[in-house]
Amino acid sequence: MRQARNFHPLQAALPSTTGKRYVALAVLSLLVWPVLTFASESPAIPNIFRPASTPADEIHTISRFTLMITALIFAVVFSLLVYVVFRFRRTAATGDVEPPQVYGSNQIELAWTVIPVLIVLVLFLATARVIHSVQDAPRPTGALEVTAVGHQYWWEFRYPSLGIVTANELHIPVSDPASPSPTFLKLLSADTDHSFWVPLLAGKTDLIPNRANSMWMDPHQTGLYLGQCAQYCGTQHAKMLLRVYVDSPDKFKAWVASQKQPARTDAVAADGRKIFEQTACVNCHAVAGTVADGQFGPDLTHLMSRDTIASGAASNTHENLKLWIRDPDAVKPGSLMPAMNLNERDLNALVVYLESLR
């Protein structure tokens, strides 16, 4: 027994040397993999620890601070627990004699009350500072104002100062830290609760009916940023995806100019346009400059300027457009778009029309 005590407790717990090697390998790979994932620069991974905008960056800083403090607490308490579990086992040597009965110690208990209080105080002050700086940030005069309206399973984006309406794919200008041009979002909902979450750009903020919320971001780098609705909003909450395109100032200007154009009228699409305007399409969808002025579905004026349809659920291709009109449930079961029951000829003509909406 005396010998057994000299063994390292962890050593005794592992079965054999070969087994140990496999366990070590498994543990190592499980530790390395998260590191690789987190280190990945892939823009497709919306990693909260790779901020690309001031609010996300400030959150990142305070979260690292919090992680550091909690890691410290973890290390201390975890070691204590492990020590106690291995040190104070009943062995044959201790026998059946009851250990000394200790009922408590005021000094020790006072210590482990006061120290956590101090930690909480520090953490709270740091937290409150970041809350204030993100939430109460002044709105510079050059800021872009966008109204985001959550709908069951898609996003409507309105640029009141520019007269643009679009859906699902938000375009905003990159912000130079030297002369910031942030984007401020006014968040509304047309039906149930939703939440706007693009982890690289900012924390999430909910879109709640009868309530106007706001959030802001000032992306430092151009590119595509992915996110999705983060508040359960109904059947297709999962496919209410979000794409934010951060454009260079020139590219953004060009995008604005093209979005301001009225809908194009191609002669080849006249047939399809007639079908569009004579079926139920126009009850929900708007195409600027035509009789179509529905409000329930995404604005289609510049449909072809978007990379995806169905709020990011499918890429914007000829086949997908056809499939989506024929049977929306095949792409997004439970979406509120009805199957249009068009014959093949009408369907083809309609897709030709939609494809002319550049």
Added chain:
Amino acid sequence: MSTESIVLTAVQDASRSWSAIVHGWITTVDHKRIGILYIVLALVFLVIGGMEATILRIQLIVPHNHFVSPQFFNQMFTMHGTTMIFFVAMPILFGFGNYLIPLMIGARDMAFPRVNAWSFWLTAFGGMLLYFSFIGGYGLYGAGAAPDVGWFAYAPLTAPAFSVGHSTDFWTLGLLVSGIGSIGAAVNFVATILCMRCPGMSLGRMPLLVWLNLVMGSMVLFVISPLTAAQIMLAVDRFLGGHFFDTQAGGSAVLWMHFFWIFGHPEVYVLVIPAFAFISEIVPVFSRKPIFGYPIMVAATVGIGFVSFGVWAHHMFTVGMNSYANSFFALTTMVVGVPTGIKIFNWIGTMWGGQLQFKTPLLFCIGFLFQFLIAGLTGIMLACTPFNWQLSGSYFVVAHFHYVIVGAILFALFGAFYYWFPKMSGRMYNETLGKLHFWLFVIGFHLTFDFMHIPGLLGMPRRIYTYEPGRGWELWNLICTIGVFFQGIAVLIFVANLVRSWFVGKLVGNDPWDAWTLEWSTSSPPPEYNFAEIPVVSSRRPLWDLKHPEDPDLDV
């Protein structure tokens, strides 16, 4: 102590017919039988809720999976959450409380035995009402619906416009009915503890389990009331054309959030405090030492009870409260960490210098300590409002609260099952199977819930029935799902062990653990009247005093 028994000729179970036995269980007002009924009810729902969770995890094993439809997935996570909170965790804890409190305070029954039975049956019927939605959700002609609004049922998803049919009504009424049952049980707990203690058992001499259940019972009275009020308001909206939460008619979605979370957060402590209670009884006995710092443990629990009523809006950091409200709720939430930390340190203090006996109950308690530590620390991260703006509504949160509910509460419950099983059945469980259950469950738990944090940090929201490939989420979801099967097998071993041991386990005497509280002074299982002679105590550990007259328990 009172080991002699009273002979009651009328109660010879063995000679009674099958129907008489069933009748006996249905009409019983005996706190021990009601306790076991609660526990069995909860175990049945645990298996159902577990199957629902398995369906969720299978659906998420790969991106764009077609195992179930989005509608069914949404029903499953709603039913899983509702079932586990209201029809597993609550009843199982009420069951243990019912069984143990009178035995631990030297009483012959609860204060109101009939209210006790009434409360149990309300809970049971509430559960049945909820599950009837699978049949009656569309008003019977189109069976197959269940509520799909999420377990916190945010408005206006529950409004008639967005939730057609009756599935939400079954959810509302099920919780309303079982909530009244919970209030009945809580009144009974408080009254029993305050009025039925045996001679000599002052408040300061109550076992910690009793103290903690007193706090829990008192909390339930205040916790369930706002929930019940909100359910009634929702029913008014849905049946009488009210507009409390109907946003299309000017109602408020945020009002529902406040009502729900002022129930919902203290509810977490209603569930975890009884888990603390199990730990506070089991750890001392298997360390062979009294609980370290009894008074501060009581104070910390009462403190948690009070503070927990001021933290609810940390569930709402993303709904657009102003920066002062966000700071206030960050502070109150972090403050909860202080008494909770004290508890963990005191449990370590209890083990320090003890002689730990690694029987199954203690293994589960140690699992609890490690996991509750991590759950508490991720809780601190979530309390940090800006961090919460990223984490809330993501899989990180899901991992966090499963760490609390499974890693802490369920582990403590398993410990309690093994610890008090000999008392309830008179027989010992199989130790080898118990340890196998522990290790399999530990592996499964950590596979599922450790790795579940990561997709949350990588931007994966909760409650999505499928996800896009290429976002770095696939591997983690795969591992999470694999872990579920370990947990499932472990639970089967647990159930098999208990069922088998109930009939053929080795007979044990009154006190197999050499423990110190009053329940171990009577026979196993205890007679209907508990104690032939009402005990008289002069310290917190009456059986210790009996066994060690030379070194009696510290009296206060």
